[in-house]
Amino acid sequence: xxxxxxQAPHPHRPGRxxxxxxxxxxxxxxxxxxxxxxxxxxxxxxxDTDGDGRxxxxxxxxxxxxxxxxxxxxxxxVLSTAELPGGRGKPITIEEHRRRLAxxxxxxxxxxxxxxxARELAAxxx
Numbered sequence: 362x363x364x365x366x367x368q369a370p371h372p373h374r375p376g377r378x379x380x381x382x383x384x385x386x387x388x389x390x391x392x393x394x395x396x397x398x399x400x401x402x403x404x405x406x407x408x409d410t411d412g413d414g415r416x417x418x419x420x421x422x423x424x425x426x427x428x429x430x431x432x433x434x435x436x437x438x439v440l441s442t443a444e445l446p447g448g449r450g451k452p453i454t455i456e457e458h459r460r461r462l463a464x465x466x467x468x469x470x471x472x473x474x475x476x477x478x479a480r481e482l483a484a485x486x487x
Contacts, residue, residue, distance in 0.1 A: 415476035
């Protein structure tokens with residue numbers, strides 16, 4: 362391995378990269394690029410559909426599902442391997458994607474208020 366770097370293995374799956382992490386990163390980047398959002402305040406403003414200055418779990422999941430919907434070329438509610446970033450990974454359904462987003466929301470909701478403020482939105486999920 363002259364000059365090449367290997368990705369650190371997942372602690373539960375030695376020697377294998379974390380495909381879920383790659384999928385999430387790819388979907389987030391695709392969503393951010395498509396929506397042309399540059400700052401946390403922009404995210405908050407665009408995600409906050411009811412205008413209350415905070416993001417509910419429903420608002421978060423709806424916004425973050427935008428990238429999935431854009432990538433689902435055939436509209437069948439499943440991102441096939443060919444539709445995934447880099448054309449690699451296991452297919453994922455919209456339901457599974459939304460479940461993962463809901464879990465991420467709960468982790469980001471540091472004060473457990475049921476909403477994300479700008480500070481929580483900017484913080485990476487734990």
